[in-house]
Amino acid sequence: MSFVNYFENNFSEILDQTIEHFQLTIVALFIATLVGSLIGIFIARHQKLANPILSVVNIIQTIPSLALLGFFIPILGIGAVPAIVALFLYALLPIVRNTYTGILQVDPAIKEAAIGLGMTKSQQLIQVELPLSGPVILAGIRTASVINVGIATICALIAAGGLGESIFGGISLNNVNMILSGAIPASLMALAFDGLLGIVQKVSQKKPAVPLIAVVSIFVLSIISVWPDTKTDKLVAGFNSEFIQREDGFVGLDKLYGLPLEIREMEIGLMYEALRIGEVDVIDGFSTDGRIKAFDLKLLKDDKGYFPPYFxxxxxxxxxxxxxxxxxxxxxxxxxxxxxxxxxxxxxxxxxxxxxxxxxxxxxxxxxxxxxxxxxxxxxxxxxxxxxxxxxxxxxxxxxxxxxxxxxxxxxxxxxxxxxxxxxxxxxxxxxxxxxxxxxxxxxxxxxxxxxxxxxxxxxxxxxxxxxxxxxxxxxxxxxxxxxxxxxNTFALMMRREHAEKLEIESISQLSQTLNK
Amino acid sequence: MIRFEGVKKAFDNHIVVNDLNFEIKKGESFCLLGKSGSGKTTTLKMINKLVEKDSGSILINDQSIDAIEENSLRRRIGYMIQDVGLFPHLTVEKNIGLPLKLGKKEKEEINSRVQELIDQIGLDQSYLSRFPSQLSGGQQQRVGIARAIANKPELLLMDEPFSALDPILRDQMQSDFLHIEELKGITKVIVTHDINEALRLADRICILHDGEILFIGTKEELLNSTNSIVNDFLGTDRLFMRFKNLTIEAITKNLYSETEAISDILELEATSSAITLLNTDIPFVRIKGNKEVFKKDDIILNALKDQI
Missing domain, CATH: 3.10.105.10 (Dipeptide-binding Protein; Domain 3)
Structure with missing residues (x-):
C-alpha cells in the first residue's frame, strides 16, 4: 500500500492525532511563554539569582523526556496533564534565557533615557524593555515551539495522544507508511510554528508584540476550554502501541473475548506504575515481570488460550x-x-x-x-x-x-x-x-x-x-x-489484585463479562 | 534656582564628590567642566536622583529634592545624554510625545505640542513618522532636545550632549542649541569635558577636579584667572582660548590727521605657539577696547601676546 493510500484511509485518525499534538504543544508553549518570560524578567531584575535559576532550567532540559514522563506518573498520572507539564518544562529554557538576555541587551543609554524621563519600573518594562527585547524573546519561543512539537511525539507513550501514536505504532509494526503519517505532519507542524513565529518576530520589530500576544492568548484559552474531558466510568486499559495495533495483540483478543475497554496508549515500562496508582485498571504486561509481585498485581487467566508462546x-x-x-x-x-x-x-x-x-x-x-x-x-x-x-x-x-x-x-x-x-x-x-x-x-x-x-x-x-x-x-x-x-514470557492482561478481587475477575472471560454487563 | 549644600558622594569608599557648595541661577546656562573622573556627571545626576547623594542637600527653588518623589522629580526636569537614548521602536512623534504621555496630557495637547517642537528644532513635519534609525546623528540630537523640553521643564540637564558628534556637526549643533528660542528661558546645567564647548554654551563655568570645585565663575573670569590650578587645567590651550575671545580690529590710519577708523574685524587663528591674522592686507591692528595700535606683523603680534 502506498503512503498516499494509507494516508487517505487513515485520514480522520491522523487528523485527530494532529489536533491533539497541536493542542499539547500550544498549551504547553503558552504556559511556558507566560511563566518563562516572568522568570526571565525576574532574573534580569535580580541578577544574583540568574545563574542558579538558569542552571536549574538547564538541568531540566538535560533530563531524558521519557524519564521525566515516568517520574511524573506517581504525581500527575497519565494523559495530557503530565505531558503538558513535561513539555512546559522543556520549553522553559529557551524562553527564560532569551527573555533574560533580551532585557539585558537593551542599550544602557536607552534605559538611562527611560529612567531620566521619570518612567516607573513597570513603565520601563512594558514600554521600553519588553518591546525592545521582543524579537529576542520571540526567537526563544520559536525554539521552544520546535522543541515542543518534537517532544510531544513522545507523550504518546503516556496516553497523551498526538502524532507519536502513529510514529511509535509504526516503529513497532515496522510499518513505514504509518511512521510517515505521524512524522510528516509533525515536521510540517514544526516548520509551521517556526515560520509563523518568524513572521511575528519580523512584525514585532516594527510594532510592539502586545496586541499579538493578546490575540494568541484568546486563541489558546478557547482551545483549553474545548479540551476534552477524559474522565470515564469504564474500565481503563493502558496498552502499548504495539499491542494495540497488532492483529495478534488486542485486535484479536477483542475479537475472541469481546473487551469494550477505554484504551490509553502507553509506554511499556510506564504501564505498571500507572496500574499501581490506579490511573489505568488493566494493562498488557509480561508474565515474568518482577513488578507483578512487588505491586501485588493479578494476572488474568487466558482461559481461551489466545496468547501465543513467547519462550x-x-x-x-x-x-x-x-x-x-x-x-x-x-x-x-x-x-x-x-x-x-x-x-x-x-x-x-x-x-x-x-x-x-x-x-x-x-x-x-x-x-x-x-x-x-x-x-x-x-x-x-x-x-x-x-x-x-x-x-x-x-x-x-x-x-x-x-x-x-x-x-x-x-x-x-x-x-x-x-x-x-x-x-x-x-x-x-x-x-x-x-x-x-x-x-x-x-x-x-x-x-x-x-x-x-x-x-x-x-x-x-x-x-x-x-x-x-x-x-x-x-x-x-x-x-x-x-x-x-x-x-x-507471554503477554498477559493484569489488574490490581484488590481491584480484580472486588470485581471477582480471575480470567479474561470474566473481565469480558464484567465489561459487557 | 538650584543650590548644593555640602553635598557628598562616594562609591565603594572612593570619594567622587566632596562637599559641594554652589548655586545655579535661574535661567542661566551653567557648565560643569572637568576631566573624566572629576565627578561632574555624578554631580549632574544627583540633581534628578539618577545618583543618590550620601549627604548634604540639593535644593530646587528652595525645596529639597529629598522631599520630591523621584519619578515626579524627573518628569519636571529635562534630561539629555550623550547617546541621546531615543527609543528605537517609537517614531519621532512618539518619542517627543512620550514625556507628555507620561504626564497624562490630552491627546490633542500632545499633538499640538509635538508640532510646535518639531518646528522649533527645524525639522520637517514628514520626520514625525520616521524612526530614529532613519535620522542622521544631528537630527537625532535635535529630536533628543525636543523630547527633553517637551514638558516645558524649568530645568534642563545635559550630560555631554554633543560629545559623540564629529567636530563639524558638533559646531553646528552648538550653534543650533544657542538659537532654539524656547531653550533661552530654561535653566541649563551642561556637563562637558570640552572647554571650547563650555566657553561657547555657558554663562558660568564650574571646573571640577577630583570631586572638588577648582573654579567657579564667568568665562571672562576663567580666562583671566591667575589661579595656578586653573592654569594647569587650561594648559597650553590657554593662549588660544584667550585670543579666541578677543576681537581684533583692523585700523585704517590717516597719518596726517592722526585720525583712525575701524575698517574690518579680523579673523584670528591661534595655536598655543603662534597667532596669525587672516583676511587682511591692512597693516594696523588693535585689540578691541585697547588704545594701542600695532603694525600687523609677527613681532607686533608677539607684543600683543605679552599684552594679554
Missing amino acids: AAPLFRQETLDKYPQLENALTKLESIISNQKMAELNSEIDQSHKDPQLVAQEFLNSIGVKANFIEDDDNPDIIIGSKAFTENYLLAYIIGQLIEAETSLKVSLKLGFGGTKLLFDALNTGEIDCYPEYTGTGLLVILQPENEGIKEILHNRNEVYKYVKSEFQSRYGIKWLPEFGFN
Whole structure:
C-alpha cells in the first residue's frame, strides 16, 4: 500500500492525532511563554539569582523526556496533564534565557533615557524593555515551539495522544507508511510554528508584540476550554502501541473475548506504575515481570488460550557461530535453566531491589556453577550482544555475555536497549550485532509475519512454534535460534489484585463479562 | 534656582564628590567642566536622583529634592545624554510625545505640542513618522532636545550632549542649541569635558577636579584667572582660548590727521605657539577696547601676546 493510500484511509485518525499534538504543544508553549518570560524578567531584575535559576532550567532540559514522563506518573498520572507539564518544562529554557538576555541587551543609554524621563519600573518594562527585547524573546519561543512539537511525539507513550501514536505504532509494526503519517505532519507542524513565529518576530520589530500576544492568548484559552474531558466510568486499559495495533495483540483478543475497554496508549515500562496508582485498571504486561509481585498485581487467566508462546532463546548469526565454534557448546549451559518463577524473581531483584543487572546475572551464573565476571567494555570485541529496552532482555543479554566470557576466551561487548524488535533484528541481520535474546512468539508474529492459514494451527503449540521459527530464520536470514532458556514470557492482561478481587475477575472471560454487563 | 549644600558622594569608599557648595541661577546656562573622573556627571545626576547623594542637600527653588518623589522629580526636569537614548521602536512623534504621555496630557495637547517642537528644532513635519534609525546623528540630537523640553521643564540637564558628534556637526549643533528660542528661558546645567564647548554654551563655568570645585565663575573670569590650578587645567590651550575671545580690529590710519577708523574685524587663528591674522592686507591692528595700535606683523603680534 502506498503512503498516499494509507494516508487517505487513515485520514480522520491522523487528523485527530494532529489536533491533539497541536493542542499539547500550544498549551504547553503558552504556559511556558507566560511563566518563562516572568522568570526571565525576574532574573534580569535580580541578577544574583540568574545563574542558579538558569542552571536549574538547564538541568531540566538535560533530563531524558521519557524519564521525566515516568517520574511524573506517581504525581500527575497519565494523559495530557503530565505531558503538558513535561513539555512546559522543556520549553522553559529557551524562553527564560532569551527573555533574560533580551532585557539585558537593551542599550544602557536607552534605559538611562527611560529612567531620566521619570518612567516607573513597570513603565520601563512594558514600554521600553519588553518591546525592545521582543524579537529576542520571540526567537526563544520559536525554539521552544520546535522543541515542543518534537517532544510531544513522545507523550504518546503516556496516553497523551498526538502524532507519536502513529510514529511509535509504526516503529513497532515496522510499518513505514504509518511512521510517515505521524512524522510528516509533525515536521510540517514544526516548520509551521517556526515560520509563523518568524513572521511575528519580523512584525514585532516594527510594532510592539502586545496586541499579538493578546490575540494568541484568546486563541489558546478557547482551545483549553474545548479540551476534552477524559474522565470515564469504564474500565481503563493502558496498552502499548504495539499491542494495540497488532492483529495478534488486542485486535484479536477483542475479537475472541469481546473487551469494550477505554484504551490509553502507553509506554511499556510506564504501564505498571500507572496500574499501581490506579490511573489505568488493566494493562498488557509480561508474565515474568518482577513488578507483578512487588505491586501485588493479578494476572488474568487466558482461559481461551489466545496468547501465543513467547519462550526466550539466544538468537545468533550463523556466521558468528561458524567463526567461533566453541560458542554453541558453551551456551548449552543455559538450556531450560530458567523457570517462569525464577525469571520473575530475577526481574524483581533488578526492578524492585534495584540491584545491578550485571550483578544479578553474575550471581545467577554462579548459582549454576559458572564462574562469571562483569563484562568490561572492550574496544575490539569478538562478539557484540544487543538487547531490547526492558529489564528481562537486558538481564538475558548480560547472562549470555558473561557466560561466553567465562566459558570461552572471547571478548564481549554490549549494545543494549534497542527501541523495538524491528530495529534490533535489523541490527542483527546486518551484522551490527552478533546476538540478542528473542522470544519465539515475537520471532513468528513480528519478524516472519507468515500469512498462510496453516500458521494458526501451530500458533499455540510451544514446540511447533520453536521448530517453525528455527527453520525459517535459518533459511531466510542465516540466523540461528539456540535452545530456549525455559520460561514463557507471554503477554498477559493484569489488574490490581484488590481491584480484580472486588470485581471477582480471575480470567479474561470474566473481565469480558464484567465489561459487557 | 538650584543650590548644593555640602553635598557628598562616594562609591565603594572612593570619594567622587566632596562637599559641594554652589548655586545655579535661574535661567542661566551653567557648565560643569572637568576631566573624566572629576565627578561632574555624578554631580549632574544627583540633581534628578539618577545618583543618590550620601549627604548634604540639593535644593530646587528652595525645596529639597529629598522631599520630591523621584519619578515626579524627573518628569519636571529635562534630561539629555550623550547617546541621546531615543527609543528605537517609537517614531519621532512618539518619542517627543512620550514625556507628555507620561504626564497624562490630552491627546490633542500632545499633538499640538509635538508640532510646535518639531518646528522649533527645524525639522520637517514628514520626520514625525520616521524612526530614529532613519535620522542622521544631528537630527537625532535635535529630536533628543525636543523630547527633553517637551514638558516645558524649568530645568534642563545635559550630560555631554554633543560629545559623540564629529567636530563639524558638533559646531553646528552648538550653534543650533544657542538659537532654539524656547531653550533661552530654561535653566541649563551642561556637563562637558570640552572647554571650547563650555566657553561657547555657558554663562558660568564650574571646573571640577577630583570631586572638588577648582573654579567657579564667568568665562571672562576663567580666562583671566591667575589661579595656578586653573592654569594647569587650561594648559597650553590657554593662549588660544584667550585670543579666541578677543576681537581684533583692523585700523585704517590717516597719518596726517592722526585720525583712525575701524575698517574690518579680523579673523584670528591661534595655536598655543603662534597667532596669525587672516583676511587682511591692512597693516594696523588693535585689540578691541585697547588704545594701542600695532603694525600687523609677527613681532607686533608677539607684543600683543605679552599684552594679554
